[in-house]
Amino acid sequence: MSKSERITAPRGMPDALPSDMTLLRHLETTARRVFALCAYEEIRPPLFEDTRLFVRGIGEATDIVEKEMYTFAEGDAGDSITLRPEATASVVRAVIEHEFLKQKGFWKLYYIGPMFRKERPQAGRLRQFDQIGCEAIGSSEPLVDAESILLAARFFREIGLAGVTVKVNSIGCPTCRSAYREALRAALAPRMGELCPDCRNRFDRNVFRILDCKVPACKAVALAAPPMREHLDPDCKAHFETVLALLSQSGQTVAVDDHLVRGFDYYTRTVFELSHSALGARDAVCGGGRYDNLVAELGGPAAGCVGFAVGVVPTILALQKGQGAARPAAPAADLYLAAFSDDVRAEVFRLAERLRGEGVRVEMDYERRSLKAQMRSANKLGARYAIVIGPDEIAGGEFKLKEMATGVEQRLKAEAIAPALRAPTT
RNA sequence: GUGGGAGUAGCUCAACUGGCUAGAGCACCAGAUUGUGGCUCUGGUGGCUGCGGGUUCAAGCCCCGUCUCUCACCCCA
Numbered sequence: 266m267s268k269s270e271r272i273t274a275p276r277g278m279p280d281a282l283p284s285d286m287t288l289l290r291h292l293e294t295t296a297r298r299v300f301a302l303c304a305y306e307e308i309r310p311p312l313f314e315d316t317r318l319f320v321r322g323i324g325e326a327t328d329i330v331e332k333e334m335y336t337f338a339e340g341d342a343g344d345s346i347t348l349r350p351e352a353t354a355s356v357v358r359a360v361i362e363h364e365f366l367k368q369k370g371f372w373k374l375y376y377i378g379p380m381f382r383k384e385r386p387q388a389g390r391l392r393q394f395d396q397i398g399c400e401a402i403g404s405s406e407p408l409v410d411a412e413s414i415l416l417a418a419r420f421f422r423e424i425g426l427a428g429v430t431v432k433v434n435s436i437g438c439p440t441c442r443s444a445y446r447e448a449l450r451a452a453l454a455p456r457m458g459e460l461c462p463d464c465r466n467r468f469d470r471n472v473f474r475i476l477d478c479k480v481p482a483c484k485a486v487a488l489a490a491p492p493m494r495e496h497l498d499p500d501c502k503a504h505f506e507t508v509l510a511l512l513s514q515s516g517q518t519v520a521v522d523d524h525l526v527r528g529f530d531y532y533t534r535t536v537f538e539l540s541h542s543a544l545g546a547r548d549a550v551c552g553g554g555r556y557d558n559l560v561a562e563l564g565g566p567a568a569g570c571v572g573f574a575v576g577v578v579p580t581i582l583a584l585q586k587g588q589g590a591a592r593p594a595a596p597a598a599d600l601y602l603a604a605f606s607d608d609v610r611a612e613v614f615r616l617a618e619r620l621r622g623e624g625v626r627v628e629m630d631y632e633r634r635s636l637k638a639q640m641r642s643a644n645k646l647g648a649r650y651a652i653v654i655g656p657d658e659i660a661g662g663e664f665k666l667k668e669m670a671t672g673v674e675q676r677l678k679a680e681a682i683a684p685a686l687r688a689p690t691t
Numbered sequence: 692g693u694g695g696g697a698g699u700a701g702c703u704c705a706a707c708u709g710g711c712u713a714g715a716g717c718a719c720c721a722g723a724u725u726g727u728g729g730c731u732c733u734g735g736u737g738g739c740u741g742c743g744g745g746u747u748c749a750a751g752c753c754c755c756g757u758c759u760c761u762c763a764c765c766c767c768a
Binding site for chain 1 (some may be wrong): 692693716720721725726727728729750759760761762763764765766767768
């Protein structure tokens with residue numbers, strides 16, 4: 266088969282290679298540790314869901330639902346299932362399905378896993394991408410909003426990413442938002458001519474999106490528009506102010522951004538985004554907010570919720586652009602066994618198995634290569650120790666354990682090798 | 692889906708206004724060193740120049756198509 270005929274990974278779905286895994290695992294283990302500090306528990310919903318879940322959750326008129334979902338017919342009945350484009354709806358579905366809120370009224374759940382959106386890939390955006398997310402389900406209290414934002418910020422601190430800015434806004438409840446929608450339309454209507462074609466389309470489709478358009482002319486118009494903040498009803502306003510006060514008291518710097526709106530229909534009140542300036546046009550590393558009506562909309566009881574999702578791809582990009590990415594790969598083995606001659610390979614193999622049974626990470630040569638080639642492999646592998654095994658060692662039952670960094674050797678019986686490796690480095 | 696840029700060895704890149712057998716560094720393999728890796732030196736493997744067509748005496752280079760990657764738009768983590 267010629268090179269051009271070879272099968273390659275689907276567009277926008279790259280392999281995570283061994284060299285990528287140190288960083289990926291760093292993010293995942295840090296997330297698990299930090300989320301545990303706030304008593305979050307892990308949940309792992311399926312990658313596919315009934316298509317209707319996303320249509321109802323994310324919103325029928327969103328781009329994701331309209332054109333970015335991987336949807337398949339399932340079974341004889343022709344049911345429609347979809348690879349999840351995000352996980353909040355899945356988590357909520359699971360909570361409802363398993364009657365969690367009847368067991369206790371408040372849950373903190375986190376997930377780590379791949380999402381799928383059929384978009385054109387660009388910097389920081391892929392078709393399959395990992396998200397790390399938290400959902401606090403069953404409370405409408407501003408304390409939970411604040412904790413959620415602080416938790417997201419803490420995650421980025423702990424992974425060693427500096428330069429993250431936190432933007433927050435309140436988009437109100439459905440009642441004050443629909444009032445604001447009309448006010449915004451009224452304010453923008455006379456200036457339609459100044460807007461870009463996309464924004465003229467947004468006017469009917471989702472007028473709030475005009476607020477975060479990147480076209481300079483639209484920005485100018487948006488700046489003059491009345492902010493949401495002035496249209497919040499008293500409850501929403503009080504909620505937002507409490508959240509801001511809690512953040513401030515916790516020493517968390519945030520920027521209130523009147524023009525921060527989020528794409529999904531389910532968001533209410535607090536919305537937030539964490540972004541990094543080293544990134545390109547797609548600079549968000551985390552997005553989230555409150556969604557007080559989703560549980561009820563999906564058939565559960567009334568239950569307020571707050572959550573966020575960290576984008577693993579942009580986070581890694583941001584780390585790589587700073588200094589935080591310098592994480593040397595851990596060696597894959599502690600000890601390399603080199604065979605001096607071919608007639609002892611079987612003995613080497615036996616010793617390797619014995620030591621693995623004693624918990625030592627052992628690698629050896631399987632290709633009958635020269636001693637020198639084997640030592641080169643040991644070095645490349647980063648193994649801390651090596652043992653050269655020949656007829657003398659087999660006959661005498663004593664092995665010379667060589668520390669690669671120093672060249673120092675010590676003579677040991679087979680049973681003493683594993684304990685010696687576990688001893689503190691000399 | 693729309694627009695810009697780019698595709699040469701495993702990787703990073705050369706190859707003059709179109710002109711000899713497409714080169715280098717790194718990596719890989721081996722030797723210098725017959726019981727020991729790194730450093731050094733020497734040698735070697737590795738290319739349908741993404742793919743298909745066209746122009747030309749001659750194409751890695753020009754033209755068309757196509758695919759892939761990439762950046763941006765829409766949207767979004």
